[in-house]
Amino acid sequence: MGERGVDRIYKCPECESRNIITDSKHAELYCADCGLVIAENIVDLGPEWRSYDEEQTAKRIRTGPPMTYRIPDKGLGTPAPELPARTKRLRWISIDSGDKTLVLALLEIDRMTDALKLPNNIKEETSVLYRKAMKHNLIKKGRSIEDLVSAMLYITCRQYEVPRTLKEIAEVSRSSLKKIRRAYIFLIRKLGIKLAPVNPARYIPRFCSKLGLSEEIRERAIEILRDDEGTGVAKGWEPTGTAAAAIYLATVLSGEKRKKTELELAKVAGVSVPTIRSRLKFLERQRGS
């Protein structure tokens, strides 16, 4: 097994893609298209994450569906573990219903995760987060469910390092970017959630996939960011811009012919051309010296 590569034998249980990337450097397996992390043992994601060695990982992949990362919320009804996910949720609703907003929220979570092609564990965890917010009395009359649910989805994505930007979420949300951001800050504060900065490299597989770029380009782009790590470029506020710049640089450096334009990169990454350029300058300066 290579240090990092694609094994076509595995298929993403979520989106059917065979673009499963094996990154043994970071000890993880993830889908390049939907971002589903199939297995990993990175430590700093939170207390609920456990480590698996490679043997266990392989076994799990072969036995089919990925493990579910559901953490039962002990303060609320814990469903029978053998029930499928959808049934679980329905049953939960009937347990503590009386609150119609919960039903709406869960439906909205379903709708949005489907629209964004997000893996199931994200869907589940967002539901858990919503319940947590309920428990903390954060769901009140006057607060928009749309705002909160969208913000929660973003938070879960960040926690699980599944790359979706606030902008992308806003696009499928019934709320606006501004409102979602407000709700996001609100939730972070009230629930005391700490989020690690996004690693720009997380966006690269998906962007490359969208653009139809080769594995070689993708690896190169990731490599470029790796070299750059910790210099200040990588921890910028707009990680997508950095990711786009790295991809662009990778295409220029290797595949002279079928390169993508800055504009195409900008569109996929959801940033502007000038932003990519400014990131590019930093990256080039780093490599030059």
Next chain:
DNA sequence: CTTTAGACGAAGTATTA
């Protein structure tokens, strides 16, 4: 004609007190 490069003000954001 298309793509890339640089610069400017405007606008919105994170951080700090």
Next chain:
DNA sequence: TAATAATTCGTCTAAAG
């Protein structure tokens, strides 16, 4: 909560392919 500093965006101009 308000002010400050740093960043991004859109657009314009110009050069290069």
